[in-house]
Amino acid sequence: MSNKSNYEKNLRSIKLKRFLSDNAILVIWVIFFAYSLIFVEGFASAYNIKNYLGNCAPLLVVAAGLTIVTLNGGIDFSTTSVISLVSTISAYILMSTPLVDTVWGIIVAILASFAIGALVGSINGLAVAKLKMPSFVATLSSKLIFSGVAVWFGSVYYDKTSLSISAKGFTAIGGKGGPFWIPLVLAALVFLIVDFMLSKTLFGRRVYAIGVNPNAAKVSGMPVRKTIFMEFLISGLLASFAGIMYTAKNRAGITTMGDEMFINIVGAVVIGGTSPAGGFGSMKKTLYGVLFLSLLSTMLNLLGVPYTLYDVVKGVFVLIAAGLELVTREMNVRAAAKAAKM
Numbered sequence: 001m002s003n004k005s006n007y008e009k010n011l012r013s014i015k016l017k018r019f020l021s022d023n024a025i026l027v028i029w030v031i032f033f034a035y036s037l038i039f040v041e042g043f044a045s046a047y048n049i050k051n052y053l054g055n056c057a058p059l060l061v062v063a064a065g066l067t068i069v070t071l072n073g074g075i076d077f078s079t080t081s082v083i084s085l086v087s088t089i090s091a092y093i094l095m096s097t098p099l100v101d102t103v104w105g106i107i108v109a110i111l112a113s114f115a116i117g118a119l120v121g122s123i124n125g126l127a128v129a130k131l132k133m134p135s136f137v138a139t140l141s142s143k144l145i146f147s148g149v150a151v152w153f154g155s156v157y158y159d160k161t162s163l164s165i166s167a168k169g170f171t172a173i174g175g176k177g178g179p180f181w182i183p184l185v186l187a188a189l190v191f192l193i194v195d196f197m198l199s200k201t202l203f204g205r206r207v208y209a210i211g212v213n214p215n216a217a218k219v220s221g222m223p224v225r226k227t228i229f230m231e232f233l234i235s236g237l238l239a240s241f242a243g244i245m246y247t248a249k250n251r252a253g254i255t256t257m258g259d260e261m262f263i264n265i266v267g268a269v270v271i272g273g274t275s276p277a278g279g280f281g282s283m284k285k286t287l288y289g290v291l292f293l294s295l296l297s298t299m300l301n302l303l304g305v306p307y308t309l310y311d312v313v314k315g316v317f318v319l320i321a322a323g324l325e326l327v328t329r330e331m332n333v334r335a336a337a338k339a340a341k342m
Contacts, residue, residue, distance in 0.1 A: 024324060025272055025288040032295055040302050050180050052298050057183035058174075058245035060290045062261075063268040064194045065238030067286045068231045070269050071198070072211045073278025074128065074135035076232065078142035079239040079265055082120050083258030084150040086113040086243030091163040091253020092153070094170060106170045113240045120146055121236020125229035135232075147259065154255035163253045174248030183245055190238065195283040207231065211278030263311055267318045268293050293317075 036043040062079050069076045090109040099105030120142055127138035154161060165171060172178030173186070198204035206227045210217045218224045247253055272289025274281025296317065300310055 022273075023288070025285070025292050029288060029292040029295060032292070032299070036295065036299055036302075040299055042302050043298070048298070048302070050175075052294060053184055054175050054180065054249065055297070056290050056294045057187035058242045058249065059264060059268055059294060060187045060287060061190045061245060062239050062242035062265055063286050063290055064190055064283060065235035066265055066269050067274055067281065067283060068194065068198070068207060069135070069235050070274050070276060071207050071278055071281055072228060072231055073214075073276070074228075074231070075139060075266075075276075076124065076135065076235045076239075077139040077262065078120050078124055078146065079235065079242075080258030080262050081143045081146035081150065082117050082236060082239035083243040083246060083261065084254070084256055085120075085146050085153075086116050086240050087247040087250075087253045087257040088150045088154050088158075088255050089113065089116060089253075090170075090244065090247055091165055092157055094165050094167050095163055095253075096157065101167060103169065106167055109170065110244060113244050114237060116146075117236040117238070117240025117243075118233065119236070120239075121233040122229075124236065125232035128232060129225040129228040139232075147256075150255045154253075158253075158255070161255050165247070165251050165253065171248045171251050174245050174250070176249060176251055183249070186241075186245065190241070191283055191287060194234075194238075198283060203227065203230065208279055211280075213279075263314055263318070264293060264297075267314055270318055273324075 042048055062083070066076055066079060090113050093099060093109040093112060094105050097105070099108055124135070124139050124142055127133045127141075128135050131138075154163075168177040172182055175181070175183045198207060206217070206222050209220075209222060210224055210227055214224055243258070246257060250257070268289035269281075269286050270276060270289070271293055272281070272285035272287070274285055274289075293314065296314065297310065300313060305313070
């Protein structure tokens with residue numbers, strides 16, 4: 001075999017390994033999706049596909065914010081409390097104030113929701129960037145505080161754990177009472193904007209650089225504190241947007257809406273391949289994680305697996321994904337080294 005043939009064969013092998021390492025979860029998702037279409041009863045129905053896509057949309061939005069924080073080597077536990085508080089406050093504004101059944105009610109509810117996300121994100125950002133608190137401690141504290149506020153507010157002003165919403169202009173954001181594709185379009189816009197920010201802007205380059213080595217980034221003159229603050233602010237805002245979508249989807253404000261969501265949110269980011277250590281990952285990988293984790297939930301539901309085992313199965317996949325991320329990163333390093341020698 002000629003040297004040229006060997007070169008081309010090795011190059012194809014390297015490209016295949018890189019593709020598989022970069023898109024491992026996508027390949028697994030395709031296999032699982034095909035299996036579900038053929039063997040899982042009810043999966044291929046139009047209703048189920050719509051429901052599956054509808055579940056992916058808000059999860060992608062909140063996971064986008066966590067992706068930015070995770071690329072910095074941080075974590076944001078408070079996303080779930082933002083979702084709960086947004087759900088609680090927005091439903092109250094829509095249904096228990098003089099603004100009920102008005103356009104202004106919808107506008108005020110949405111603005112109040114984003115204000116909540118901005119407040120929580122700013123508190124987290126200041127705690128981590130200025131006070132140099134570990135993101136684990138800062139965001140866990142925020143989670144406990146604002147989850148408690150949501151439950152307290154509901155117990156005082158709801159006198160129950162949920163409040164039904166009838167405003168169609170609002171529920172349409174979640175695909176209820178309007179075209180089912182509205183939340184899909186909103187999620188796609190968030191994906192494109194965040195992906196552009198991370199891949200094409202100075203802010204994105206700083207996020208990756210700080211995630212790889214914050215000390216080197218600081219020495220090189222990067223505004224490390226400002227970047228970290230912005231990461232948590234964006235995470236808070238996207239969590240509030242997801243809270244709006246979840247509330248609209250459920251047609252109800254639920255004081256504990258976000259309490260059981262964290263495994264899905266962090267699972268989508270980690271399973272997709274974004275490194276918890278920071279500096280490695282992308283929105284594309286998070287999209288893969290969202291598609292796969294939502295598919296897994298749908299499969300478990302249709303197969304009749306007890307709900308109590310859902311988190312067990314998801315936890316196993318998160319653990320496997322964390323190990324897979326290390327393996328694929330090593331594959332990338334070896335493939336790059338081999339390509340450099342050719």
